Amino acid sequence: MIYAEILAGGSGTRMGNTDRPKQFLMLGNKPILVHTIEAFLLNPRIDRILVVVPNVWLDYSKDIMNKYNVYTDRVHLVVGGSTRNETIMNGCRYIESQWGITDEDIIVTHDSVRPFITQRIINDNIDACLKYGAVDTVIPAVDTIVESTNNETITNIPVRKYYYQGQTPQSFGIAQLTSLYNALTEEEKDILTDACKIFTMKGHPVHLVMGEGYNIKITAMYDLKLANAILEGHLHD
Numbered sequence: 001m002i003y004a005e006i007l008a009g010g011s012g013t014r015m016g017n018t019d020r021p022k023q024f025l026m027l028g029n030k031p032i033l034v035h036t037i038e039a040f041l042l043n044p045r046i047d048r049i050l051v052v053v054p055n056v057w058l059d060y061s062k063d064i065m066n067k068y069n070v071y072t073d074r075v076h077l078v079v080g081g082s083t084r085n086e087t088i089m090n091g092c093r094y095i096e097s098q099w100g101i102t103d104e105d106i107i108v109t110h111d112s113v114r115p116f117i118t119q120r121i122i123n124d125n126i127d128a129c130l131k132y133g134a135v136d137t138v139i140p141a142v143d144t145i146v147e148s149t150n151n152e153t154i155t156n157i158p159v160r161k162y163y164y165q166g167q168t169p170q171s172f173g174i175a176q177l178t179s180l181y182n183a184l185t186e187e188e189k190d191i192l193t194d195a196c197k198i199f200t201m202k203g204h205p206v207h208l209v210m211g212e213g214y215n216i217k218i219t220a221m222y223d224l225k226l227a228n229a230i231l232e233g234h235l236h237d
Helices: 032-041 055-067 084-099 119-132 174-182 186-190 196-201 221-235
Strands: 002-007 048-053 075-079 106-111 134-140 164-173 207-210
Touching: 002 032, 002 084, 032 048, 032 055, 032 106, 032 119, 048 055, 048 084, 055 075, 075 084, 084 106, 084 174, 106 119, 106 174, 119 134, 119 164, 119 207, 134 196, 164 174, 164 196, 174 196
Parallel strands: 002 048, 002 106, 048 075, 134 207
Antiparallel strands: 106 164, 134 164
């Protein structure tokens, strides 16, 4: 089975003074989250879509998904965890409890606030994950990367051609992801920045899929303004 997991568990504190988490803010004429769900509903290869939200926003999520007709038989609401990786694992636990997990099952995890995900990126993730077991979506780094270990002076300027900016989706074989995560110590879990690090920490390769520059993550108000401009551009193409 091929599952998609849309990660909508964040509180959106960097968005500023808003009355709801950023995934529920309007982009054009519908919430950001709805745009993202619609992109995955368009893909016939996705068997089930998990939308993982904070417990306090569960009823609200259900209401807006019903309002915009994306709460279909393929879509399941799941309560998120206290961290990004715990949220991902809550989705995996839900899958195991509802349908069981086989070695062939994969999960395509995606930020709810990246609404411009394309079918090409989704399909490339599915193909690469079925082949390799762990995949990250990236774009080449455009700007020079500067390292400062003391936050005051440059300690290293790495060769840019070897560096990429991470996006989502990140896709994994569910059985292996679960096994590796359960084998982590609490100290290892504390230093995790994203799910791909679960694999790299344990010596498992993560293969690259190319993203798109416009597959942006809406984090701050500027990003929302940019997203509306992108949306307007798409509507007029």
